[in-house]
Amino acid sequence: MEKTLPAILEAGVQAAITDLYGADGTAVEITLQTTRREFEGEFTVVTFPLTRVARKKPDEIAEDLGQYLKEKVAEVADYNVIKGFLNLVISDEYWRDFLLTDGIADDYGQGAPKGETVVVEFASPNTNKPLHLGHVRNILLGWSSAQLLAKAGYEVKKVQIINDRGIAICKSMLAWQLFGGGATPESTGIKPDHFVGEYYVRFEQKFQEEYKAWQTTVEGKKTFALHGKPGQTTEAFFKGYSKKYFNEYSVLGAQASEMLRQWEAGDEATRALWNKMNGWVYKGFEETYAALGVNFDKLYYESNTYVLGKDMIDKGLEMGVFHTREDGSVYADLTDAKLSEKTLMRADGTSIYITQDLGTARLRYDDFGATRMLYTVADEQNHHFATLFELLKRLDEPYAPGLYHLSYGMVDLPTGRMKSREGTVVDxxxxxxxxxxxxxxxxxxxxxxxxxxxxxxxxxxxxxxxxxxxxxxxxxxxxxxxxxxxxxxxxxxxxxxxxxxxxxxxxxxxxxxxxxxxxxxxxxxxxxxxxxxxxxxxxxxxxxxxxxxxxxxxxxxxxxxxxxxxxxxxxxxxxxxxxxxxxxxxxxxxxxxxxxxxxxxxxxxxxxxxxxxxxxxxxx
RNA sequence: GGCUGUGUAGCUCAACUGGAUAGAGCACUUGACUACGAAUCAAGAGGUUUCAGGUUCGAAUCCUGACACGGUCACCA
The missing domain is CATH 1.10.730.10 (Isoleucyl-tRNA Synthetase; Domain 1)
Known part of the structure; x- marks a missing residue:
């Protein structure tokens, strides 16, 4: 097939306008659409927009064009006019020839190589819990997009970033240490990611028990009296106070936080435990990915990438798009892009979430030379990605114009949102x-x-x-x-x-x-x-x-x-x-x-x- | 409250990005297997596209304003 039918028909209509009405047909926008089922034909020209140049009624224009096309364009076998819509019937010969050549080809639909690489990120789970329905939608979307881009002719690299560090996995680790009694996935016969997930749940249970008990102690009551808002029930108050309790009073919270510090300090025993439990989780994830029929070209681990991005900050400062505050922290002022002032580095020199994303983007570009990067992440992070992309644009990164957040809506159950606390998460x-x-x-x-x-x-x-x-x-x-x-x-x-x-x-x-x-x-x-x-x-x-x-x-x-x-x-x-x-x-x-x-x-x-x-x- | 997304048949979703009488499936009613496979096909019923204005030949789609429901507004990840 040399030219596509729409292109042939459009050119035909433009020629007709030139020949019949003496106007410059190539300057006219042709509205071509597929014909609705109930009418005969395959393509339809909408003639309303042509009334000005033709100075005729829509039906008359349609009639003119139809006759012209039927005579001059081989592919057009017939036409009919209905209320200003010109329906074109493509010849049987054309369809037959198409079917018997391109149509039955084994690789029909495969686009020619574009010579461009796209990185598609999807899945990207935390390692403290098994995958759930939300991940399934994410994975299917990301995987399908990757397949689509490959079919369209792009070189595609499928990646994910695994959130393998932080307080969440420490909770699982601690709970296993305290309550596991040496049990393993092998000894219990439980799928390993579920096994680790159970200890995360166990931690939350024990923490809640501890919290509940504390609420009735003198200290707990005093806290409520001191910080509770007028008219607020104790229940409502403590529901909102949980995070603060975790950080300031909880024994378990302190232990988990200590574990995170040990991890960051590179403590050998902690790292070993971390490796063991994450290893279990990966084994479980592998099974789930295999069952879903998906795979990845490269995995990134947050434990490696969370230190990245400092050089991006230096670059930004050099370019004058980032600024330093008096306390030494670094920020970018994005208010003119309808975004906020975004901090990129704390006064103590530690980086934050978005900083590592800057570094990871650069890393991927260095790894693959991608001109496009697709992030499959739920729409609750729209703001985050808008900020990230704006920052990369200002840094003048070469792949910045090709960044895209494949934002998708969260999955609800008929009963409402999935809540892990209420046990409604679909595994x-x-x-x-x-x-x-x-x-x-x-x-x-x-x-x-x-x-x-x-x-x-x-x-x-x-x-x-x-x-x-x-x-x-x-x-x-x-x-x-x-x-x-x-x-x-x-x-x-x-x-x-x-x-x-x-x-x-x-x-x-x-x-x-x-x-x-x-x-x-x-x-x-x-x-x-x-x-x-x-x-x-x-x-x-x-x-x-x-x-x-x-x-x-x-x-x-x-x-x-x-x-x-x-x-x-x-x-x-x-x-x-x-x-x-x-x-x-x-x-x-x-x-x-x-x-x-x-x-x-x-x-x-x-x-x-x-x-x-x-x-x-x-x-x- | 600011920004942002969504609102279409009882339910789950479409509508080629401004085009014809807003379409499918599920559920409901009815018909078709001695046919290359009935996980199928055919027919019926089901709508003020949340509401009110506006733009034009023409609006579910664009603009303005309401209303409803999400999301997000960290030197968390």
Missing amino acids: ADDLMKEVIHEARLVSQERAATSDLSEDDREEIIRQIGLAALKFHIIKVGPKKRMTFDPKESVDMQGQTGPYVQNAYVRTRAVWRKAEENGVAIDFALAKDYTKLAPAERELINQLYSFPELISTAAESYDPSLIAMFCYELAKNLHKFWHDHSILSAETPAAVAFRLQLCKAVGNTLQAGMRLIGIEVPERM
Whole structure:
């Protein structure tokens, strides 16, 4: 394909304007859109904007243009005009030729290499707890975006930064030391990240007990009397006082803080314990990533990167975009960018969170030479990333224009927000187990795969369950806060992953059948199939739009577009399947053509689903 | 309170970035398997796009102002 249809049509319309109305057609913006289902045609020219240059009524313009295009542009076979909209019908020959060349190519949709590298960050968990539903959305979004960018022709590096240090992991470590009694994941048979997470929870429990008890002591009562606001209940007061208690009165708090100090001082025993427990967590995370079907090209650890960024501060000071206060602390004044005054280094010379992010960005650029960097992080950090990007822009970093915060809405349950304190957090491993279990139940009601081995059946069930879960999450636009209903996530009918998988399975089944029958099919005949049915045109038209969609979805970092595309394509395949015979079609040419159509649709469904991290089985 | 995001069918979500009669799925009602696979298809019902103004040939989309619900306003991470 030399030029795309939209480009051909646009040029045609512009030529028509020049020829028919004597205006400079190339200066006119052409509004071209895909034709709505209920009308005949594939592309539509909106003529309202042309009334000025043509000095005619919309319907008349449409009529003029339609005739002109039908005569002069080979690809346009026919047209119709409805209320100022010019619907163009693309010729059967064009569609057929497209299908039999590009459409059935194995790598259809793969963009040409752009020679640019993109770093995509996602997941980035803390190491004190197992992954949960929020991480799942993050991971699916990040992974899908990475696949999309790769498909669009970018070189992609998938990374994450692991928050492996700080007070949180120290709490787990301390609790294990105090209450673990030497237990290990091996000795208990618990998945290692869950094992560590249990000690984090244990710490919080013990801390709460200690806190509760303290509240009734003389000291506790005195604190309330002294700091409680008038009319405030003791309960409300102590709820807000917990952090202060942790830092100033709590025995456990003091011990955890001491552990953090030991860690920072490089105390050997503390480091060893830290290594051991983080090691457990990583082992558990690996399992979860593998189950989700994701991997990374490089891992960054906060314990290494938290010291970075000092040289960035020096650079900023040198450039005059950062300033020093009297006490020696460093800040940047971002008020003219509608952001606040941001401190970057404390008076004592220690750095803060955003400083290491400056350093990490630079490190990644040095590692990969990326021109774009994508951060998959929940929208609660919008402000942080706006600040970070503004700082890097002012530092004139070469990758600054390509920074993007893939900000997504948090996941709610039907009962409201997930609260770890209330035990409503949905665990990632449990969730996967649950959807696979549900797929198994549904599968057992069917006999479609009963001839397969136990292992093969189980593999298919796994793919179906995960498809249900992943599709359910990824079909929602990233920006949108989503409500996750576990009941709906295991649905396998309608707008779901298994529905799409089923369409793929059908395209494979018909080929299998054709081979079983042993009939020699002459695929050269496919080019003799001249009159396309509406359902066939629809499918081919949709296949045709795939590369453009990949590009759009990649540039807007929106994998949900791909999910919706897969669903629509599957839907049209199902309808086609229902309305038309394939192996017993009217003519040998039709048989050959439709098999090729099935192949192209199957390939594209597989490619599309792969982009959103979903596998398609051969049978189900 | 400042900044910011969201508000569309009972529920979960779309709407090609200003275009045609606002579309899907779930749930509900009804029909189609001796067909290449019914995890399917077809039909029905379901809407004042939160509200009020404005911009224009044309608004769910852009502007103004309300209302509701999130998020965020650290020398925490």
